[in-house]
Amino acid sequence: MLRSIGSGVIAYSGGVDSTFLCKVAFDVLGKNVLAVTAASSTYPQRELTEAKRIAKTIGIAHIVIKSEELNIKNFTENPPDRCYYCKKTLFKKLRQLAKDHHFSKVLDGSNADDMYDYRPGGKARKELGVLSPLKDAGLTKADIRVLSRALHLPTAEKPAAACLASRFPYGTKITKERLKQVESAEQFLRLLGVRQCRVRFHAEVARIEVPRDDFPVILASSHRIIKQFKKLGFTYIALDLEGYRTGSLNEVLRK
Numbered sequence: 001m002l003r004s005i006g007s008g009v010i011a012y013s014g015g016v017d018s019t020f021l022c023k024v025a026f027d028v029l030g031k032n033v034l035a036v037t038a039a040s041s042t043y044p045q046r047e048l049t050e051a052k053r054i055a056k057t058i059g060i061a062h063i064v065i066k067s068e069e070l071n072i073k074n075f076t077e078n079p080p081d082r083c084y085y086c087k088k089t090l091f092k093k094l095r096q097l098a099k100d101h102h103f104s105k106v107l108d109g110s111n112a113d114d115m116y117d118y119r120p121g122g123k124a125r126k127e128l129g130v131l132s133p134l135k136d137a138g139l140t141k142a143d144i145r146v147l148s149r150a151l152h153l154p155t156a157e158k159p160a161a162a163c164l165a166s167r168f169p170y171g172t173k174i175t176k177e178r179l180k181q182v183e184s185a186e187q188f189l190r191l192l193g194v195r196q197c198r199v200r201f202h203a204e205v206a207r208i209e210v211p212r213d214d215f216p217v218i219l220a221s222s223h224r225i226i227k228q229f230k231k232l233g234f235t236y237i238a239l240d241l242e243g244y245r246t247g248s249l250n251e252v253l254r255k
Helices: 016-032 045-058 082-100 112-116 121-127 141-150 176-191 212-220 222-232 248-254
Strands: 008-011 033-039 061-066 105-107 198-202 205-209 236-239
Touching: 008 016, 008 082, 016 033, 016 045, 016 141, 033 045, 033 082, 045 061, 082 105, 082 121, 176 198, 176 222, 198 248, 212 222, 212 236, 222 236
Parallel strands: 008 033, 008 105, 033 061, 205 236
Antiparallel strands: 198 205
16 A cells, blocks of 8 residues: 555654554655654643654654644634634644655554544544555554564554643633643653543543542542642543543543
């Protein structure tokens, strides 16, 4: 499939899927593929640093562009189709970049599992002709992890990541200050040894989602967490007893 494309620009976040796509695309197409990472307020700094390091390890050409979603009113107001406006803006930039540098297509790392979740960004992908080779090949997240291990990629066991905007219930305005508040809270939990976590923003309430196996870590450090989270601006700190799950804020839509 990649050989038939010939050349392309890849939307690269440094996550499991886009890293695997970059590795295979580079192995197949070499200098005819370019990885592009969009830096913005919704993209944690630690993810950008890691994306740069991994791209260098792979050997793929890599550039970072600015993409500030907070300048998009339909994004900051946080409607259920928020991701559509973000992806449309990003894919337009990547399509122009591909045109300017004579790459034939824009690719992203969507996988086969994405067909079974609420993904409004998929509409923008279709409108702008962005290709998703992993999804088209029928590869699930589990498949990609297995193949990433075989290729010795450092992202094989990396926890699922999502932009910081996914921490806000629909209708809650997204601001730079709130994004920083959430990012700092999650970074603190990681320093405690929790690899997979989400701090969902409910105004004065921080709702912590971690895998059930990490509940003891959170409870043992509860006083430190409370102190730090209150310093960050939260009034109440709650541990979600259902534990971590992808897209928990979409549960209101499913209802």
